[in-house]
Amino acid sequence: MSLLSELVIALLAEFVDGLDNAAAARVELPDDLATVLGQPPPEQPTGLPALLDTVRQAADHAVETAGPRFFGYIPGGGLFVSALAELLAQTLNRYTGLSDIAPGLVALEDGVLRWLCQLFGLPPGAGGLLTTGGSMATLSMLVAARQDRLGDSVPLGIPRGATVGSAPGTIYVSEQTNHCVRKAARIAGLAAAQVRTLPTTAELRIDVDAAAAMIAADRAAGLRPFLLVATAGTTSAGVIDPLVELAALARRHEMWCHVDACYGGFFQLTERGRQRLAGIEQADSISLDPHKSLFLPYGTGVLLVRKISALAAAHTDDADYLPDLHGGALPDFAHLGAELTRGNRGLRLWLPLHLHGVQAFRAALDEKLDLAHWAHTELSADDRLEVPYPCELSTVLFRLRGSNTRDGDNEAFLRRINATNRVFLSGTRLDGRLTLRLCVLSHRTHARHVHEAVSIIREFVESIP
């Protein structure tokens, strides 16, 4: 076993050591390699060195999402210590769906969740669930909100093609809301017409007055608005919706208020972040993605709920083959989410938080705010570029200046920047125009990487006619 572990750790050490200078992306997968990778398992064993070589080759063909040059979408990085925690969790292989089966590791995971509830100012009675990501957290939130506000008595789904007038329960998002909410609604059986899209202001925030008017009109028309989703750090622009006003609006209409803080949530650890996220403590639920702003490896999401009993009401069921629960103080995670069998997800947060200390995360997040602010200032000063939005968190948006600039020009601009293979940026559509994004969020990204990204952007502005 130790020889096997040594080989794996040696590969990982080499990989991590090489990240600083690794190509930003290498996504073409050669046909012959694809054929090798798709082979079925053989009857006879293969040596680990050869298999690790195959894994390394497979991983090499990818956007380097673990590296410091990844500024696309929403980076995270993947803390190595968290991966070690995962190795521990998987080897210990404790069943943490029901607290009676592994009370120790459930207590540890519960400790992480209670710390998070405290961080976001949620009151006693709050609790949460660690999920695989923001999308799964959103799905559980949505069914809990529906159960809590509408109960079982209201017909929930409406036939395909039905008009909004026949939809009893409606939810409210904006065009900047992550599409996982719309997807969760569909999975949960809501029709498209039950998802209402609120207008946004010129700054891309939900327009509170327009939201109030739409919700009031929907109620007057016989609909039952039950969920309002605000975002604390939108995916495209990193913008924070007016959390205090939206919580008040939801309260007035007895709606569940959810804050999607998957991107921006962990900036709550910093002084600046706390100020910008003021009002989040009033939410009925909050979704977070430690695999974004806590730098953890992919596969770690969080749902925090003000009234954990509401999450339990939507997910608890019993079965003859399940043990009689002692009804103790520890949560039964299988009764708070969709999964019955689950491993321990707490260790992947607990180990890095305890080993590095919370201050290390606070400092890293402050560094990302500073770096993004610096890039925003630099790009704003370049009169060949248009920088249309402020940088509220760590996303900088820019495009070629000029009213006659076409999407094709900005597309070519993005392609040329990424073709250097020194950085990877992504684009999005804002005001109907393709806009480039530089999102600073990997724990491995430091000043030298952001400086290089900005000089590459400057260099290629010239190349577009």
Ligand SMILES: Cc1ncc(COP(=O)(O)O)c(C=O)c1O
């Ligand atoms: C604001 C926001 N919410 C939710 C999600 C979905 O989370 P996940 O990809 O972890 O399922 C994302 C993903 O980028 C996001 O940016």
